[in-house]
Amino acid sequence: MPQTKQAFDVVHLEDPSDSGVQAVKGAKNTLTEPLDAAAEARLRRKIDLYTVPTVAILYLCCFIDRTNIGNARLAGFEKDLKLKGYDYNIVLSIFYVSYILFEIPSNMACKLIGPGWYLPTLAVGFGIATVGFAFVRDIGAACGVRFLLGALEAGILPGVAYYMSRWYRRSELVFRLCLYIVMGPLAGAFGGLLASAILSLDHFGSTKRWEMIFAIEGIITIGLALISFFTLTDRPETANWLTAEEKQLAVNRVLSERVGSTELLDKVDSRKTLRGIFNPVVLSTAMVLLLINITVQGLAFFLPTIVRAIYPHKTLVQQQLLTVPPYIFGSVFVLCLCYTSWRMDRRNIFMTIGATVVIPGYIIFLATSNSTARYAATFIVAAGSFSFGALTQAQSSANVVSDTARSAAIGTTVMLGNVGGLVSTWSFLPFDGPNYRIGNGLNLAANATIFILTIFLGIWMRADNRKRESKEQIAQSSLEQYDNKQIQDLDWKHPSFRWRS
Template sequence: MAEQQTYHEMDKMKIEQVENVAATDGATLSPSVSLRTDQPIDPILEAKIRRKLDFHIIPWIFGLWLLAFIDRSNIGNARIDGLTTQLHLTGTQFNVALAIFYVSYIIVEVPANLVLKRARPRIFLPGIMIGWGVVGTLMGIVKSYEGLLVARFFLGMFEGGLLGGLILYLSTFYRRHELLYRVGLFYTAAPLSGAFGGLLASGIAQMRGIGGLLGWSWIFIIEGIVTVIFGVITIFFLPNDPGSASFLTSEERHIAVERLILDGGVTREDEAGAGFKGKQVWRAVANWNTWLTATIFFCLITPIYSFSLFLPTILKTFTASTTKTQLLSVPPYICGAISVLTTAHFSDRFKRRGYFIMLTTPLGITGYLLLLTSSNPTTKYVGTFLASIGIFPGSPTVMAWLSNNLAPHYTRATGTALQLAIANMAAFVATFTYVTKDAPGYKTGHAINLGFLCVAWLVTAGTVWYNRWENKVRDAGGRNERWAEVRDGEDLGYRHPEFRMTI
């Protein structure tokens, strides 16, 4: 049986059974259930539409995520350029400043995803970007620890709706097994932000003394201003949805919508702008995939965040030169970006998610073993490459995995946001994994990240088994009782008997 059957490809006998039951009881079929006889979509035309979508969407969301990651993690670059000294930060105060970002970040994730559809993505996504850009700019002139905490809190509040919003946004343009590669294209901005951010910070820091400000202040100010400018420009180019994309012809807009409906990830009610339904929210909360993938993501994001925030600190133990430290951080991030794209490409090609997490995570485990056990700077530096290659691909993969297995819109919106909210709680662990008292070896931090990656691998294996089992149950007709719900007007989404889970 094919991995994914769509409503368009329903077995005719089952459709007739539903129609007969409806006729017997005097009921009517829901408008969301389409009994279609259309010809398949022209693959050449569909490929043309995909290229247009890629060209007009991916560069903008890449920029959004690149600048978001730079603006949240540039505090690591600022730390080694005078931030902690000028603000007189002691003990774990720097770590607290990192952690408070995620308090507001987590709080806004679910509400932001639920309002995204109504708030118009082309306004909402660039709008929150402008907000955090302003906050980031003002962070360059804070004069105290308390001021830094306030700035980081509001930075998290504006950034909190972005990642879940981007995943949800892309799912309204791309088929389920086209999604991860597009997520991978923009998510490479995370590791690249480390590479680009390190180069940028080393250059901006040379402005120290201008206007009476140290280098760390200029890092925040310049990067914040760039974010605001990019956000304003994006408003004029980002489309809201495929049905209103001005760069598509009328025919292409129609096909762009139809192909998503045929894929089973979008329903006609979704496209028609059906109102909020509490039942769809509950189905995300009650879904095993939501909690399993959130656990995996929690375990993956702990090393990702600690790596992004503390790599300059770790590399500082290799050399006394601040500029050299910034530059040493570039190559591991570039390798991480290549790993993300490679994994995303093959994951979409083979329509598998969990297996690729199980394949890349051991590389991260090996990297942290080298960092934990070796005292040789060269060996430890190799460890940072393996860690980057192993940890960064898992994040977009696990996000796309859950998005693939949830439908319709508000179920997917709730599930992806809940997954992110739970996963981002890992930040409260990550921001305290590398503390000053553990320098220069930072063995505790390396051991924590190693442990979480091992747990991520085990839970991923369990999630793969669960989805294989669920598909076998559906293949054997074990969910056929739900056909009765179709005639009652239910929008079943992922619960539909013909829906197959991505493994």
């Protein structure tokens, strides 16, 4: 990576272990000394090693515990709970009700408490809820536990994205988000393999068949979550694996990109919170995530059902195993796409590309009943759709300034995005099988809308940046009447701010 052209007054940590907010000297990041590119590269590799594995494992557990109900469905979950008609869809939907309600409050709580404690606590909680699901016996109990699971998992996806934004530059963030979000498709693959292995057991304690899936996977989650209390470092200032100089550089390099900001970790502020929520790029990006989640979450919940419809004569274990290859293929494609996004420092264009890849998959689903072609379409859909979690959160993070606004922006993106998850639970309905024309048509329309929306968003950002440039000199002179607090509260309305596409 070339040495950054932007320089600024360096943060000097009087005490490397100080947990307080560290400030930059002056709100405008005036030129003094550039950052060392080689030192940044060494530091980035070290941060990768110490932060990414823990959050990736937590998200792997989160996604498995959310979607293992799809594997349980094949193993008799519906029959044992006497679910009929739309009962299964209701059980899926109730998860998203609490997931959406708790999204923003949970991410603000993550900022107040600190990700190092908050995220592992949530993981222990949803691990316990997963174990509890093994003992539900009717739809009422199932809905109650799924509601609790949604409330606990609500803070993981935006919380991890917010946590990572404390460590990485805007251009770097998308690939690091990808490294943990790719655990979603891998969880689909691993979940199918794990479910197959679990179902080969006669029993686990008092649990049998589908009950074992929830009991065993929930216990694994609890164990890994307890370990994460010791491995998840809250922020650069508290990282005992960084030297004093590395802590200083870690803070400075992130702060160097925050126009008008005088502190890396600010206090929660209502004005900045609203700036994060009512940001035009954030809201547009959230709409993209809403639309793609109809596809991503629908695939997570219904891929076993789709595979069963394609290959109805195969055994239960064979059907479970056939859900694995599309996830593996999608994971490799996502890593390549997000790596390119990082190196080009672009996100919006890759959302357009993702939608372009998905659209042919649903055309195949609608156009043919050939089993081989329809199974191939699951690979295409997985490849194009799984990158959006990283791209959308990185896009929202890149287009705000302060830490508070970033927490609110990411929370808003994921909250609105999961409205799409709620829609997905009703996209594949019993009467629509086995070809599911309504579900496939809905997903085709969603991805076509993403294609159009991202093109228009890219055009708007470039046009607004040109407008900002033409008015910047006049706008800058008006800042002289503002104090530092007022300048910070401007966030993305600061005249020097530019949209990052």
